[in-house]
Amino acid sequence: MTQNKRDHSLNLAPASIDDYRELARRKLPRQLFDYIDGGAFGESTLAANRDDLHRIQFRQRVLRDVSTRSLSTTVLGEELALPVILAPVGFGGMFARRAEVQAAKAAEHAGIPFCESTLSICGLEEVAAAVKRPVWFQLYVMKDRSYAEDLMARAQAVGCTTLVLTVGPPVGRSTLPRRTKRRQRPDCASETVASRRRSLHPHQVGPRRSPSAVDR
Numbered sequence: 001m002t003q004n005k006r007d008h009s010l011n012l013a014p015a016s017i018d019d020y021r022e023l024a025r026r027k028l029p030r031q032l033f034d035y036i037d038g039g040a041f042g043e044s045t046l047a048a049n050r051d052d053l054h055r056i057q058f059r060q061r062v063l064r065d066v067s068t069r070s071l072s073t074t075v076l077g078e079e080l081a082l083p084v085i086l087a088p089v090g091f092g093g094m095f096a097r098r099a100e101v102q103a104a105k106a107a108e109h110a111g112i113p114f115c116e117s118t119l120s121i122c123g124l125e126e127v128a129a130a131v132k133r134p135v136w137f138q139l140y141v142m143k144d145r146s147y148a149e150d151l152m153a154r155a156q157a158v159g160c161t162t163l164v165l166t167v168g169p170p171v172g173r174s175t176l177p178r179r180t181k182r183r184q185r186p187d188c189a190s191e192t193v194a195s196r197r198r199s200l201h202p203h204q205v206g207p208r209r210s211p212s213a214v215d216r
Contacts, residue, residue, distance in 0.1 A: 024095075032094055072111075076162055081111025088138035088164065093121020101130045108133040115164055118151065128158035136162040 014020045025033050039046030073083045086107045092099040100114075100122035107114035108131045115136040116127050128135055137155040142148045152163065 028095060084112050086114045088115045088117035090117050090119035091121060098122055100127050104131045104135055124154050124158050134159045134161040136160060136164055138164040138166060140166050
């Protein structure tokens with residue numbers, strides 16, 4: 001199907017989540033957009049989740065005193081200005097320059113937690129040093145327990161207050177990367193993981209940093 005020239009224009013003022021998704025689709029390379037936008041197998045769970053969220057509506061209340069209102073709450077003993085947490089996103093730094101640092105700063109400004117991914121481009125130390133609010137850390141359950149213990153020790157050393165364990169199903173892969181023939185570039189490895197490999201094999205790990213795809 002032939003695309004209209006206007007389809008590539010970024011002259012769009014986002015007013016909804018769908019608008020932000022469309023901006024990302026227009027700007028990111030296809031394989032990166034598919035990675036962040038897609039789900040596992042036939043994406044039926046992804047579609048069901050979206051449908052459930054669309055059914056949630058605000059309850060209309062009128063003639064109420066709104067002079068004092070607050071959206072703050074407490075999660076795991078931590079005060080949140082909003083009932084929102086920025087979830088971990090693998091390889092976030094591929095979508096924007098130093099994305100994890102930018103996200104952590106935005107979360108701190110909003111008064112909510114930021115959760116660093118095991119597969120982040122920016123390392124734990126870099127992200128934690130950029131903000132005053134303690135970051136959370138997402139950890140995959142790994143067969144190599146010493147590897148996981150090392151990551152947890154690093155998280156504790158930089159002041160992470162909450163550990164988020166990812167315990168997904170034994171099967172479940174997205175078909176989109178295979179369709180777009182995604183290949184991870186050797187110089188785009190997660191810094192959190194690469195630093196561990198660097199300590200074990202200092203001569204086998206590539207550059208510490210890589211530009212994001214949108215900067216090329």
